[in-house]
Amino acid sequence: MAKSQVTRKITHDEFDPVGTLALIVLYFIVLMLMWVFTYFVEFVGNDPTPFVVA
Amino acid sequence: MRIHVYERLWLVASMILIVAFIATVTYGTVGLGITMVDDREETLSPGDIDEDERFEDPRIEQVGENEFEAYVVAMTFLFQPDPIEVPANSEVTFYVTSRDVIHSFTVVGTNTNTMVIPGEVSVMTVEFDEPGEYGIICNEYCGVGHHDMEAELIVVEEDEFDLTELSVDAPDTVEPDAEIELTATVSNGLIDDLEATVTVEIGDETFQEDVTVGGDESEDVSITVDADDLGEGDHDWTVTVDDYEETGTVSVASDTDENDDGSENGEDTTDENDASSTVEDRLS
Incomplete structure (x- = not known):
């Protein structure tokens, strides 16, 4: 039985998961947009809002 | 410790996210003046x-x-x-x-x-x-x-918008030779004066009076009608001030009942008809 096992060793900085990075950047952008929507549109936009009386 | 460059990147990004969350809430409070309800008011059992x-x-x-x-x-x-x-x-x-x-x-x-x-x-x-x-x-x-x-x-x-209240004080029954005195009380809850016309209709007669009610005050408008002029029977009255209206009925009848002053029952006969268009009345 032929045994063919190729092993390639890379250094710590050579590991480069671009796909994972892209996915996390995407999640990050979605999160930011959802926060902007929740706070500035859904919350601040729903007048009247109780405010501080000087 | 060696941290991968990507790992450093998303560590920094998540920190920025937390700071951004806190910054927007701070902006809402300081910049926009949004407040949260708290317990600063005295307690009330x-x-x-x-x-x-x-x-x-x-x-x-x-x-x-x-x-x-x-x-x-x-x-x-x-x-x-x-x-x-x-x-x-x-x-x-x-x-x-x-x-x-x-x-x-x-x-x-x-x-x-x-x-x-x-x-x-x-x-x-x-x-x-x-x-x-x-x-x-x-x-x-x-x-x-x-x-x-x-x-x-x-x-x-x-x-x-107004904070006008109208209440009318009128008798339920009067003798034919007596007078019907109807008093309309117009109160004004606003700070500014209220200028209104009080219209009283009783039987076929109509009375109009212009009143100026000061801020947070009330004015009485009284009209007097001879019961004779209306004749015996039931007469509807209507008092109108702006959009407010009160109605009632006054009976002109000679009192032939034996308990003519009502005191024989030991009761206080209140033949007054108090109509009031306040919130409590609408609720009850």
Whole structure:
């Protein structure tokens, strides 16, 4: 039985998961947009809002 | 320790995210002036609500040029007063307390929303710019009628808003040779003077009088009619001031009953007919 096992060793900085990075950047952008929507549109936009009386 | 460059990147990014969250909330508080309801108001035991001058008569009060205060009592399963009417382009401070269990005062579709806790008075100041109608609901489960606990908040045009109350004092029955004295009391809850015309219709006669009611004052308008002029029988009367109307009936009849002064029963016969269009009357 032929045994063919190729092993390639890379250094710590050579590991480069671009796909994972892209996915996390995407999640990050979605999160930011959802926060902007929740706070500035859904919350601040729903007048009247109780405010501080000087 | 060696940290991968990507790992460093998303560590920094997540820190920025947390800082951004805190920054927006801080901006809302400092920049926009949004406040949270707190317990800064004195506590008020539910048993003392009826003795508290704010809540004994749940109402809207004008306290400044465009400033109003609304004293609201929540209880299973209603809000008083209902509907709450405020003018557009005004600043309204709601004082809300509960008579029994925990409720909430939620103006649907807005951020005007607070828990209403027995013993506490929740205070919120909000600005109403445009006329409109809002629903008020309770969003804290408070019992079997919770789903029915609602009220209405009506923001009316600034120049259509008034805090006028009309009550009429008129006798129920009079002797044919007596006079019918009808007194209409017009009270004005606003700071500005109220100029109105009091129209009294009794039988076929109509009386009109222009009155100017000062801010937070009331005026009496009395008219006197000879019962003879109306003749025997029942006569309807109507008192109209702006959009407010009170009606009643006065009977002109010779009193042939043996207990002609009513004192024989040992009772105090009150043949007065007090009609009043206040909020309490509409509720009861």
